[in-house]
Amino acid sequence: MAALTQRTVLATPAVTGSAHGAPGALRLRGLQWGIGAWQSAVVDLQVPRGQTLVLLGHNGAGKSALLDTLAGFLPARAGQVQLGAQDLTAQPPEKRRIGYMFQRDALFPHWTIARNLQFGRGAQTDLDPLLDALDLRPWLNQYPHQLSGGQRQRVALARALVGAPELLLLDEPFSAIDPEARPSLRRTLAALLRERAITTVLVTHDPVDAHLLGDLVGVLYGGRLLQAGTPQQVFERPPDLPTARLAGVDNLWPLQVLAQSRLGAQDVLSLGIEAQPVLDWRGTLPAGVELQPGARVTLAVRAEAVHPCPASASALVTQDDDSLTLTARLIEARCEGPLWRLRCALPCGLEAETYALPTLWCELALEIGGTLGLRIRQANLHLLV
Numbered sequence: 001m002a003a004l005t006q007r008t009v010l011a012t013p014a015v016t017g018s019a020h021g022a023p024g025a026l027r028l029r030g031l032q033w034g035i036g037a038w039q040s041a042v043v044d045l046q047v048p049r050g051q052t053l054v055l056l057g058h059n060g061a062g063k064s065a066l067l068d069t070l071a072g073f074l075p076a077r078a079g080q081v082q083l084g085a086q087d088l089t090a091q092p093p094e095k096r097r098i099g100y101m102f103q104r105d106a107l108f109p110h111w112t113i114a115r116n117l118q119f120g121r122g123a124q125t126d127l128d129p130l131l132d133a134l135d136l137r138p139w140l141n142q143y144p145h146q147l148s149g150g151q152r153q154r155v156a157l158a159r160a161l162v163g164a165p166e167l168l169l170l171d172e173p174f175s176a177i178d179p180e181a182r183p184s185l186r187r188t189l190a191a192l193l194r195e196r197a198i199t200t201v202l203v204t205h206d207p208v209d210a211h212l213l214g215d216l217v218g219v220l221y222g223g224r225l226l227q228a229g230t231p232q233q234v235f236e237r238p239p240d241l242p243t244a245r246l247a248g249v250d251n252l253w254p255l256q257v258l259a260q261s262r263l264g265a266q267d268v269l270s271l272g273i274e275a276q277p278v279l280d281w282r283g284t285l286p287a288g289v290e291l292q293p294g295a296r297v298t299l300a301v302r303a304e305a306v307h308p309c310p311a312s313a314s315a316l317v318t319q320d321d322d323s324l325t326l327t328a329r330l331i332e333a334r335c336e337g338p339l340w341r342l343r344c345a346l347p348c349g350l351e352a353e354t355y356a357l358p359t360l361w362c363e364l365a366l367e368i369g370g371t372l373g374l375r376i377r378q379a380n381l382h383l384l385v
Protein backbone atom coordinates (compact mmCIF):
# COMPACT_ATOMS: atom_id res chain seq x y z
CA MET A 1 0.00 0.00 0.00
CA ALA A 2 1.49 3.34 -1.03
CA ALA A 3 2.37 5.74 1.74
CA LEU A 4 1.28 9.34 1.33
CA THR A 5 4.07 11.20 -0.31
CA GLN A 6 4.50 14.85 -1.09
CA ARG A 7 5.74 13.91 -4.52
CA THR A 8 3.61 11.42 -6.39
CA VAL A 9 4.58 9.90 -9.72
CA LEU A 10 1.96 8.38 -11.96
CA ALA A 11 3.85 5.56 -13.59
CA THR A 12 1.62 2.68 -14.54
CA PRO A 13 3.01 0.70 -17.49
CA ALA A 14 0.59 2.53 -19.75
CA VAL A 15 1.91 5.93 -18.87
CA THR A 16 5.67 5.74 -18.81
CA GLY A 17 7.12 7.82 -21.62
CA SER A 18 10.32 9.24 -23.03
CA ALA A 19 12.10 12.16 -21.44
CA HIS A 20 11.12 14.38 -24.39
CA GLY A 21 7.44 13.48 -24.19
CA ALA A 22 5.46 11.05 -26.34
CA PRO A 23 3.53 12.84 -29.14
CA GLY A 24 0.40 14.52 -27.74
CA ALA A 25 1.02 13.24 -24.22
CA LEU A 26 0.61 15.63 -21.31
CA ARG A 27 3.51 15.55 -18.92
CA LEU A 28 3.80 17.42 -15.64
CA ARG A 29 7.36 17.49 -14.37
CA GLY A 30 7.74 18.58 -10.77
CA LEU A 31 4.73 20.87 -11.21
CA GLN A 32 3.66 23.02 -8.31
CA TRP A 33 0.74 25.38 -8.70
CA GLY A 34 -0.94 27.88 -6.46
CA ILE A 35 -3.50 30.59 -6.02
CA GLY A 36 -3.04 33.38 -3.49
CA ALA A 37 -1.45 31.94 -0.35
CA TRP A 38 -2.50 28.40 -1.29
CA GLN A 39 0.11 26.14 -2.85
CA SER A 40 0.02 22.54 -4.05
CA ALA A 41 2.59 19.84 -3.44
CA VAL A 42 4.96 18.85 -6.25
CA VAL A 43 3.34 16.55 -8.78
CA ASP A 44 4.81 14.47 -11.60
CA LEU A 45 2.52 12.65 -13.96
CA GLN A 46 1.91 11.74 -17.54
CA VAL A 47 -1.29 11.28 -19.52
CA PRO A 48 -0.72 9.44 -22.81
CA ARG A 49 -2.11 10.98 -26.01
CA GLY A 50 -5.84 10.50 -26.39
CA GLN A 51 -6.38 9.30 -22.82
CA THR A 52 -8.50 10.93 -20.15
CA LEU A 53 -7.22 11.58 -16.67
CA VAL A 54 -10.05 12.17 -14.19
CA LEU A 55 -8.92 13.96 -11.05
CA LEU A 56 -11.20 13.49 -8.06
CA GLY A 57 -10.98 16.00 -5.25
CA HIS A 58 -12.95 17.68 -2.49
CA ASN A 59 -13.86 21.39 -2.53
CA GLY A 60 -10.68 23.45 -2.34
CA ALA A 61 -8.37 20.53 -3.26
CA GLY A 62 -6.77 22.61 -6.02
CA LYS A 63 -8.52 21.15 -9.06
CA SER A 64 -9.54 24.39 -10.81
CA ALA A 65 -6.21 26.03 -9.96
CA LEU A 66 -4.42 23.11 -11.64
CA LEU A 67 -6.53 23.46 -14.80
CA ASP A 68 -5.89 27.24 -14.81
CA THR A 69 -2.17 26.50 -14.58
CA LEU A 70 -2.33 23.99 -17.46
CA ALA A 71 -4.22 26.57 -19.52
CA GLY A 72 -1.71 29.30 -18.67
CA PHE A 73 -4.11 31.55 -16.70
CA LEU A 74 -2.04 30.98 -13.56
CA PRO A 75 1.76 30.81 -13.69
CA ALA A 76 3.32 27.53 -12.52
CA ARG A 77 5.02 28.01 -9.13
CA ALA A 78 7.63 25.38 -10.06
CA GLY A 79 8.21 22.69 -12.64
CA GLN A 80 7.06 22.23 -16.20
CA VAL A 81 3.96 21.55 -18.25
CA GLN A 82 4.84 19.66 -21.41
CA LEU A 83 2.50 18.64 -24.24
CA GLY A 84 4.25 16.23 -26.57
CA ALA A 85 7.59 17.84 -27.38
CA GLN A 86 6.43 21.38 -26.52
CA ASP A 87 7.17 23.04 -23.21
CA LEU A 88 4.02 25.07 -22.47
CA THR A 89 5.17 26.43 -19.12
CA ALA A 90 6.06 29.94 -20.29
CA GLN A 91 3.60 30.12 -23.17
CA PRO A 92 0.66 32.53 -22.88
CA PRO A 93 -2.82 30.93 -22.94
CA GLU A 94 -3.55 32.01 -26.54
CA LYS A 95 -0.51 30.10 -27.81
CA ARG A 96 -1.61 26.84 -26.16
CA ARG A 97 -3.96 24.70 -28.27
CA ILE A 98 -6.18 23.97 -25.33
CA GLY A 99 -9.96 23.62 -25.08
CA TYR A 100 -11.16 24.63 -21.62
CA MET A 101 -14.62 24.13 -20.21
CA PHE A 102 -14.74 26.27 -17.09
CA GLN A 103 -16.71 25.39 -13.94
CA ARG A 104 -18.92 28.37 -14.74
CA ASP A 105 -19.86 28.29 -18.38
CA ALA A 106 -18.21 31.70 -19.15
CA LEU A 107 -20.31 32.33 -22.26
CA PHE A 108 -20.49 35.89 -23.60
CA PRO A 109 -23.94 37.03 -22.41
CA HIS A 110 -24.49 39.53 -25.25
CA TRP A 111 -23.77 37.00 -28.01
CA THR A 112 -26.05 34.32 -29.37
CA ILE A 113 -25.13 30.67 -28.80
CA ALA A 114 -24.07 30.42 -32.47
CA ARG A 115 -21.66 33.34 -32.06
CA ASN A 116 -20.35 32.04 -28.76
CA LEU A 117 -19.55 28.75 -30.51
CA GLN A 118 -17.87 30.41 -33.47
CA PHE A 119 -15.63 32.45 -31.22
CA GLY A 120 -12.01 31.33 -31.39
CA ARG A 121 -10.72 28.56 -33.62
CA GLY A 122 -13.95 26.91 -34.66
CA ALA A 123 -14.73 26.10 -38.29
CA GLN A 124 -18.31 25.22 -39.27
CA THR A 125 -17.26 21.75 -40.53
CA ASP A 126 -15.85 21.03 -37.11
CA LEU A 127 -18.81 22.51 -35.29
CA ASP A 128 -21.60 20.68 -37.17
CA PRO A 129 -21.07 17.23 -35.65
CA LEU A 130 -20.85 18.76 -32.17
CA LEU A 131 -24.16 20.60 -32.64
CA ASP A 132 -25.80 17.26 -33.38
CA ALA A 133 -23.99 15.21 -30.73
CA LEU A 134 -24.81 17.73 -28.01
CA ASP A 135 -28.26 18.56 -29.34
CA LEU A 136 -27.56 22.28 -29.60
CA ARG A 137 -29.31 23.23 -32.85
CA PRO A 138 -32.55 24.45 -31.17
CA TRP A 139 -30.57 27.04 -29.17
CA LEU A 140 -28.31 28.61 -31.79
CA ASN A 141 -30.24 31.89 -32.04
CA GLN A 142 -30.88 32.21 -28.32
CA TYR A 143 -28.79 34.13 -25.80
CA PRO A 144 -27.13 32.39 -22.82
CA HIS A 145 -29.64 33.84 -20.32
CA GLN A 146 -32.46 32.12 -22.26
CA LEU A 147 -30.93 28.68 -21.60
CA SER A 148 -30.96 26.57 -18.45
CA GLY A 149 -27.70 25.90 -16.56
CA GLY A 150 -27.49 22.41 -18.09
CA GLN A 151 -28.06 23.69 -21.62
CA ARG A 152 -25.36 26.32 -21.13
CA GLN A 153 -22.98 23.58 -19.94
CA ARG A 154 -23.57 21.67 -23.19
CA VAL A 155 -22.73 24.82 -25.14
CA ALA A 156 -19.58 25.32 -23.06
CA LEU A 157 -18.58 21.71 -23.73
CA ALA A 158 -19.01 22.19 -27.48
CA ARG A 159 -17.01 25.41 -27.32
CA ALA A 160 -14.15 23.63 -25.56
CA LEU A 161 -14.13 20.83 -28.16
CA VAL A 162 -14.34 22.92 -31.29
CA GLY A 163 -11.14 23.64 -33.21
CA ALA A 164 -9.41 20.32 -32.52
CA PRO A 165 -7.59 21.23 -29.29
CA GLU A 166 -4.51 19.18 -28.44
CA LEU A 167 -5.47 19.20 -24.78
CA LEU A 168 -8.95 19.40 -23.32
CA LEU A 169 -9.57 20.65 -19.78
CA LEU A 170 -13.00 20.00 -18.25
CA ASP A 171 -13.93 21.48 -14.88
CA GLU A 172 -16.94 19.67 -13.35
CA PRO A 173 -18.60 19.30 -16.77
CA PHE A 174 -21.81 17.78 -15.41
CA SER A 175 -22.35 19.87 -12.28
CA ALA A 176 -25.34 21.76 -13.72
CA ILE A 177 -26.83 18.79 -15.57
CA ASP A 178 -29.80 17.19 -13.85
CA PRO A 179 -29.14 13.65 -12.58
CA GLU A 180 -31.46 12.02 -15.16
CA ALA A 181 -29.66 13.67 -18.07
CA ARG A 182 -26.13 12.98 -16.80
CA PRO A 183 -25.73 9.37 -17.98
CA SER A 184 -26.56 10.23 -21.59
CA LEU A 185 -24.28 13.30 -21.62
CA ARG A 186 -21.48 11.23 -20.07
CA ARG A 187 -21.91 8.66 -22.85
CA THR A 188 -21.89 11.42 -25.48
CA LEU A 189 -18.73 12.91 -24.03
CA ALA A 190 -17.03 9.49 -23.78
CA ALA A 191 -17.83 8.84 -27.46
CA LEU A 192 -16.55 12.30 -28.52
CA LEU A 193 -13.31 11.84 -26.59
CA ARG A 194 -12.74 8.37 -28.05
CA GLU A 195 -13.50 9.52 -31.59
CA ARG A 196 -11.32 12.63 -31.40
CA ALA A 197 -8.51 11.07 -29.30
CA ILE A 198 -7.89 14.29 -27.42
CA THR A 199 -5.69 14.12 -24.33
CA THR A 200 -8.04 15.26 -21.56
CA VAL A 201 -7.92 16.26 -17.91
CA LEU A 202 -11.36 16.27 -16.25
CA VAL A 203 -11.74 17.38 -12.63
CA THR A 204 -14.73 16.45 -10.53
CA HIS A 205 -15.83 15.33 -7.09
CA ASP A 206 -18.14 12.69 -8.54
CA PRO A 207 -16.63 9.17 -8.59
CA VAL A 208 -19.11 8.15 -11.31
CA ASP A 209 -17.35 10.54 -13.75
CA ALA A 210 -14.08 8.79 -12.94
CA HIS A 211 -15.59 5.32 -13.37
CA LEU A 212 -17.14 6.08 -16.73
CA LEU A 213 -14.67 8.47 -18.34
CA GLY A 214 -11.27 7.89 -16.76
CA ASP A 215 -8.57 5.88 -18.48
CA LEU A 216 -6.56 7.06 -15.48
CA VAL A 217 -7.85 8.36 -12.17
CA GLY A 218 -6.02 10.59 -9.72
CA VAL A 219 -7.10 11.64 -6.25
CA LEU A 220 -6.22 15.17 -5.21
CA TYR A 221 -6.41 16.02 -1.53
CA GLY A 222 -5.30 19.39 -0.14
CA GLY A 223 -3.12 19.95 -3.20
CA ARG A 224 -1.43 16.54 -2.97
CA LEU A 225 -1.92 13.75 -5.48
CA LEU A 226 -2.66 10.89 -3.10
CA GLN A 227 -3.07 8.16 -5.66
CA ALA A 228 -3.03 7.85 -9.43
CA GLY A 229 -3.61 4.76 -11.50
CA THR A 230 -6.23 2.84 -13.40
CA PRO A 231 -9.84 3.20 -12.22
CA GLN A 232 -9.64 -0.37 -10.90
CA GLN A 233 -6.58 0.40 -8.75
CA VAL A 234 -8.09 3.58 -7.32
CA PHE A 235 -11.60 2.25 -6.70
CA GLU A 236 -10.72 -1.19 -5.41
CA ARG A 237 -7.42 -0.54 -3.65
CA PRO A 238 -7.46 3.02 -2.25
CA PRO A 239 -4.36 3.50 -0.09
CA ASP A 240 -5.95 5.55 2.70
CA LEU A 241 -9.21 6.90 4.11
CA PRO A 242 -9.37 10.23 2.23
CA THR A 243 -8.81 8.40 -1.07
CA ALA A 244 -11.40 5.75 -0.15
CA ARG A 245 -13.94 8.50 0.65
CA LEU A 246 -13.27 10.38 -2.59
CA ALA A 247 -13.42 7.12 -4.54
CA GLY A 248 -16.94 6.67 -3.13
CA VAL A 249 -16.33 3.56 -1.00
CA ASP A 250 -19.67 3.19 0.80
CA ASN A 251 -18.66 1.01 3.74
CA LEU A 252 -15.74 2.20 5.86
CA TRP A 253 -15.73 0.21 9.09
CA PRO A 254 -13.42 1.33 11.90
CA LEU A 255 -12.28 -1.80 13.75
CA GLN A 256 -9.68 -2.88 16.24
CA VAL A 257 -7.22 -5.75 15.85
CA LEU A 258 -7.98 -8.39 18.49
CA ALA A 259 -5.40 -10.93 17.30
CA GLN A 260 -3.11 -11.60 14.34
CA SER A 261 -2.25 -15.12 13.13
CA ARG A 262 -1.45 -17.02 9.95
CA LEU A 263 -3.41 -19.63 8.04
CA GLY A 264 -1.23 -21.25 5.38
CA ALA A 265 0.14 -18.41 3.27
CA GLN A 266 -2.44 -15.91 4.52
CA ASP A 267 -2.42 -13.40 7.33
CA VAL A 268 -5.52 -13.55 9.49
CA LEU A 269 -6.70 -10.64 11.59
CA SER A 270 -9.44 -11.10 14.11
CA LEU A 271 -11.18 -7.71 14.09
CA GLY A 272 -13.69 -6.35 16.55
CA ILE A 273 -15.14 -3.46 18.48
CA GLU A 274 -14.32 -3.01 22.17
CA ALA A 275 -12.94 -6.56 22.48
CA GLN A 276 -16.06 -8.08 20.84
CA PRO A 277 -15.13 -10.02 17.67
CA VAL A 278 -16.88 -8.83 14.48
CA LEU A 279 -15.16 -10.79 11.70
CA ASP A 280 -11.90 -12.33 10.55
CA TRP A 281 -10.03 -10.67 7.70
CA ARG A 282 -7.82 -12.93 5.58
CA GLY A 283 -5.29 -11.65 3.07
CA THR A 284 -1.73 -10.46 2.76
CA LEU A 285 -0.58 -7.61 4.95
CA PRO A 286 1.69 -5.04 3.31
CA ALA A 287 5.37 -5.94 3.67
CA GLY A 288 6.72 -4.97 7.06
CA VAL A 289 3.31 -4.26 8.61
CA GLU A 290 2.77 -5.92 11.99
CA LEU A 291 -0.49 -5.19 13.73
CA GLN A 292 -0.51 -5.54 17.48
CA PRO A 293 -3.72 -6.24 19.39
CA GLY A 294 -5.45 -2.91 19.90
CA ALA A 295 -4.23 -1.44 16.58
CA ARG A 296 -6.93 0.48 14.74
CA VAL A 297 -7.70 -0.30 11.10
CA THR A 298 -10.49 0.46 8.65
CA LEU A 299 -12.13 -2.09 6.40
CA ALA A 300 -13.21 -0.55 3.10
CA VAL A 301 -15.91 -2.39 1.16
CA ARG A 302 -17.84 -1.08 -1.81
CA ALA A 303 -21.62 -1.52 -1.59
CA GLU A 304 -21.63 -3.46 -4.85
CA ALA A 305 -19.27 -6.04 -3.29
CA VAL A 306 -21.78 -6.82 -0.51
CA HIS A 307 -24.34 -9.43 -1.64
CA PRO A 308 -27.66 -9.75 0.22
CA CYS A 309 -28.70 -13.36 0.84
CA PRO A 310 -30.89 -15.32 3.28
CA ALA A 311 -29.65 -15.04 6.87
CA SER A 312 -28.03 -17.98 8.61
CA ALA A 313 -30.33 -19.38 11.27
CA SER A 314 -27.48 -20.36 13.56
CA ALA A 315 -24.66 -17.79 13.56
CA LEU A 316 -24.06 -14.05 13.31
CA VAL A 317 -21.00 -14.64 11.12
CA THR A 318 -20.30 -17.62 8.90
CA GLN A 319 -16.96 -17.91 7.22
CA ASP A 320 -15.57 -20.10 4.46
CA ASP A 321 -12.26 -20.05 2.63
CA ASP A 322 -12.81 -17.01 0.49
CA SER A 323 -15.88 -15.25 1.84
CA LEU A 324 -17.90 -14.48 4.92
CA THR A 325 -21.56 -13.81 5.62
CA LEU A 326 -22.66 -11.31 8.25
CA THR A 327 -26.15 -11.35 9.71
CA ALA A 328 -27.77 -7.91 9.56
CA ARG A 329 -31.08 -6.10 10.00
CA LEU A 330 -32.59 -4.05 7.20
CA ILE A 331 -33.12 -0.45 8.28
CA GLU A 332 -33.80 1.33 4.98
CA ALA A 333 -34.49 0.37 1.38
CA ARG A 334 -34.73 2.88 -1.46
CA CYS A 335 -35.09 2.46 -5.16
CA GLU A 336 -32.08 3.80 -7.11
CA GLY A 337 -32.82 3.40 -10.81
CA PRO A 338 -33.04 -0.31 -11.54
CA LEU A 339 -31.59 -1.36 -8.14
CA TRP A 340 -32.63 -1.36 -4.51
CA ARG A 341 -30.13 0.30 -2.23
CA LEU A 342 -30.25 -1.28 1.23
CA ARG A 343 -28.98 0.17 4.49
CA CYS A 344 -28.44 -2.50 7.11
CA ALA A 345 -27.39 -2.58 10.76
CA LEU A 346 -24.87 -5.14 12.00
CA PRO A 347 -25.20 -6.39 15.59
CA CYS A 348 -21.88 -4.69 16.49
CA GLY A 349 -23.42 -1.26 15.73
CA LEU A 350 -21.81 -0.72 12.30
CA GLU A 351 -23.92 -0.04 9.26
CA ALA A 352 -23.55 -1.69 5.86
CA GLU A 353 -24.75 -0.45 2.47
CA THR A 354 -25.52 -2.85 -0.33
CA TYR A 355 -27.55 -3.19 -3.53
CA ALA A 356 -30.13 -5.76 -4.61
CA LEU A 357 -31.62 -6.39 -8.03
CA PRO A 358 -35.46 -6.26 -7.96
CA THR A 359 -35.62 -10.06 -8.51
CA LEU A 360 -33.43 -10.69 -5.46
CA TRP A 361 -35.38 -8.12 -3.43
CA CYS A 362 -38.59 -10.08 -4.21
CA GLU A 363 -36.95 -13.45 -3.57
CA LEU A 364 -35.67 -12.39 -0.16
CA ALA A 365 -39.13 -10.96 0.69
CA LEU A 366 -37.45 -8.40 2.91
CA GLU A 367 -39.19 -5.95 5.18
CA ILE A 368 -37.77 -3.10 7.20
CA GLY A 369 -36.56 -4.61 10.48
CA GLY A 370 -36.18 -8.04 8.85
CA THR A 371 -33.02 -10.12 9.03
CA LEU A 372 -30.77 -10.89 6.06
CA GLY A 373 -27.27 -12.17 5.35
CA LEU A 374 -24.55 -10.04 3.74
CA ARG A 375 -22.03 -12.11 1.84
CA ILE A 376 -18.65 -10.52 1.09
CA ARG A 377 -15.65 -12.06 -0.64
CA GLN A 378 -12.49 -11.71 1.44
CA ALA A 379 -10.74 -10.24 -1.63
CA ASN A 380 -13.21 -7.34 -1.49
CA LEU A 381 -12.53 -6.52 2.17
CA HIS A 382 -9.81 -3.93 1.63
CA LEU A 383 -7.77 -3.22 4.75
CA LEU A 384 -6.59 0.34 5.42
CA VAL A 385 -3.90 0.37 8.08
Ligand SMILES: Nc1ncnc2c1ncn2[C@@H]1O[C@H](COP(=O)(O)OP(=O)(O)OP(=O)(O)O)[C@@H](O)[C@H]1O
Pocket residue numbers: 035036037038057058059060061062063064065066103205
Ligand atom coordinates in the same frame (compact mmCIF):
# COMPACT_ATOMS: atom_id res chain seq x y z
N1 LIG B 1 -9.39 33.79 -5.61
C1 LIG B 1 -8.68 33.18 -4.69
N2 LIG B 1 -7.83 33.84 -3.90
C2 LIG B 1 -7.08 33.21 -2.97
N3 LIG B 1 -7.11 31.88 -2.75
C3 LIG B 1 -7.97 31.16 -3.49
C4 LIG B 1 -8.81 31.76 -4.49
N4 LIG B 1 -9.54 30.78 -5.06
C5 LIG B 1 -9.19 29.64 -4.46
N5 LIG B 1 -8.25 29.85 -3.52
C6 LIG B 1 -7.59 28.84 -2.67
O1 LIG B 1 -7.02 27.86 -3.53
C7 LIG B 1 -7.37 26.54 -3.13
C8 LIG B 1 -7.65 25.73 -4.35
O2 LIG B 1 -8.83 26.24 -4.97
P1 LIG B 1 -9.48 25.56 -6.24
O3 LIG B 1 -10.53 26.50 -6.75
O4 LIG B 1 -8.43 25.12 -7.19
O5 LIG B 1 -10.17 24.27 -5.58
P2 LIG B 1 -11.13 23.18 -6.27
O6 LIG B 1 -10.55 21.86 -5.94
O7 LIG B 1 -11.34 23.52 -7.71
O8 LIG B 1 -12.47 23.39 -5.44
P3 LIG B 1 -14.02 23.33 -5.88
O9 LIG B 1 -14.37 21.86 -6.02
O10 LIG B 1 -14.72 23.97 -4.74
O11 LIG B 1 -14.16 24.08 -7.18
C9 LIG B 1 -8.57 26.69 -2.20
O12 LIG B 1 -8.39 25.81 -1.09
C10 LIG B 1 -8.57 28.12 -1.77
O13 LIG B 1 -8.02 28.17 -0.45
